[in-house]
Amino acid sequence: MTNDDYNFKWNDIGDIALGRPNLGNSTSVAVYRLMQYTMRSVLNHEFGGEASKKIFHNAGKLAGKEFCLHLLDCKLDFYAFVAQLQQTLEELSIGILRIEKTDLENMLFTFTVYEDLDCSGLPVTDETVCDYDEGFISGILEIYASRKFNVKEIDCWSSGARVCRFEVAPVENNPN
Secondary structure: OOHHHOOOOHHHHOOHHHHOOOOOOOOOHHHHHHHHHHHHHHHHHHHOHHHHHHHHHHHHHHHHHHHHHHHOOOOOOHHHHHHHHHHHHHHOOOOEEEEEEEEOOOOEEEEEEEOOOOOOOOOOOOOOOOHHHHHHHHHHHHHHHOEEEEEEEEEOHHHOOOOEEEEEEEEEEEEO
C-alpha cells in the first residue's frame, strides 16, 4: 500500500483554525470514539469482522505515513525520533508511548501506549481492538526506516490489560 493507492492527502484535513475559529482544534474523546466505533459496527455488518479489521489497519497505516511525513523529522537518529514521536503523541492527546524492548540490529520492538485514544476505558471484551493503531505504528515506522513492518497488538484495554502493547518486527524481503 502506498499513499498513492488512496486519494487522501494531508491537505484534506483542511484549515482547522480558519474553519473553527471559536471551537478550535479539540473535541471530546467520546465524539471521536462515536465516529470510530459506529464506523467499525457498520463495516463489521456490511463486510464482516476480518474485512473491517483490515480496513481499519490500512486506514491507520495511511494516517501513520502522513503523520510521519508532516509532523516528524525522519532525519533524526532512532532514539531522537522516538522521543519526538512520544512528545507529539502526548501533545495531540493520542496516547503516552513507551518502549519496553528495543533490538535495533534486528529492528524488533515492543511498544506500549498508555491512555490510548482508541480504547482506554472501554469495557473488557477479551479481544484486542486497536487495528487502526497497528496500522498507524507500522505506517510511521515504514516512512522512518524505509521498510515495512508487521505490528501486532498483544495486549489491549479491551482484552483486560491497562495498556496497549504492540510487538513490532520488519517484514522480511519486502522493501518499501
